[in-house]
Amino acid sequence: MDFGCRVGHYSIPAAFAVGHSGTVYAMDQDQRPLDELMEKARACGLENIKTIKTSGRPDLDMESRSIDVVLLYDVLHYFVQSQRQALLREVFRVLRPTGLLSVYPKHTLEDWPSKELKDLHVSDVVREICACGFRADGSYDGVISHDDALISGRVMNFRKAMDHPWRGANMFLLDRLKGHKSVGSTESEGLGPVLETVEQFKDRTFKVRARGIRASHVPVEEVRRFLQEELPGYYTYTAKTLVYKDRRQVRQARVEIKGWIGLSRRMNRYNPLDFTCTVCTESPASA
Numbered sequence: 001m002d003f004g005c006r007v008g009h010y011s012i013p014a015a016f017a018v019g020h021s022g023t024v025y026a027m028d029q030d031q032r033p034l035d036e037l038m039e040k041a042r043a044c045g046l047e048n049i050k051t052i053k054t055s056g057r058p059d060l061d062m063e064s065r066s067i068d069v070v071l072l073y074d075v076l077h078y079f080v081q082s083q084r085q086a087l088l089r090e091v092f093r094v095l096r097p098t099g100l101l102s103v104y105p106k107h108t109l110e111d112w113p114s115k116e117l118k119d120l121h122v123s124d125v126v127r128e129i130c131a132c133g134f135r136a137d138g139s140y141d142g143v144i145s146h147d148d149a150l151i152s153g154r155v156m157n158f159r160k161a162m163d164h165p166w167r168g169a170n171m172f173l174l175d176r177l178k179g180h181k182s183v184g185s186t187e188s189e190g191l192g193p194v195l196e197t198v199e200q201f202k203d204r205t206f207k208v209r210a211r212g213i214r215a216s217h218v219p220v221e222e223v224r225r226f227l228q229e230e231l232p233g234y235y236t237y238t239a240k241t242l243v244y245k246d247r248r249q250v251r252q253a254r255v256e257i258k259g260w261i262g263l264s265r266r267m268n269r270y271n272p273l274d275f276t277c278t279v280c281t282e283s284p285a286s287a
Helices: 011-018 031-043 081-094 122-131 165-177 192-200 220-230
Strands: 024-028 049-053 067-073 095-104 134-146 149-160 181-189 206-210 213-218 236-245 251-260 275-281
Touching: 011 024, 011 031, 011 049, 024 031, 031 049, 067 081, 081 095, 081 122, 095 122, 095 134, 122 134, 122 149, 122 181, 134 181, 134 236, 181 192, 192 220, 192 236, 192 251, 206 220, 213 220
Parallel strands: 024 049, 067 095
Antiparallel strands: 095 149, 134 149, 181 236, 206 213, 206 275, 236 251, 251 275
């Protein structure tokens, strides 16, 4: 699905990519570019594009869990934050559990600031997307095709944070059985936010679990060194952070870090070099 497709700069290549066995839903609020798109499709001999004229509002008239890929290319700057959140929730709804959200967040502070993204960094957009249930899944920085021209840009991919809903339910029940009460959870890119979380608990010790590592009573200095020096700098990292209160009302944190090599998580799904790491706070001695 290409939301805000205009004349089909991405819908046409997508139609070639999915072939006769797939369908591209090209959505736009203006009929004229949709008509132009279909003229291009007929000229290219494509019969697998369906155009949908939208209302201009951030809603998707599609069945839940029916779409494999959603493209949000150069479109988010048209919506205020509340509308972007509504659109992202709709995208989450229509994507299959293993679906992909691909975003080109043009017109942020890093890329010709304009309209509703003119005061936001790309990292702000990433936080908005992750807050709506997605996790970062790699990105591409370099030369891209946009509006029939080659320009420098950044395309970011995302997956649903919980590919298996039952897993999320089980983790929720486990936390409830342990008497945990969530204070807040976040999804982030890179290790910077993880270091910030660790610094918030610098008077505590930590458990660190990674490939070949099962350490307890680790001081904050060693956790900081592990994150900054031991984890490879050429990896792409995402982190899910949960801050909660345990049954004794002691504030705790659990951070799950995923690291991989490459532009796309999908490309490296079975890469043995991929890894996960968990950093958890330990209760203070006085608790």
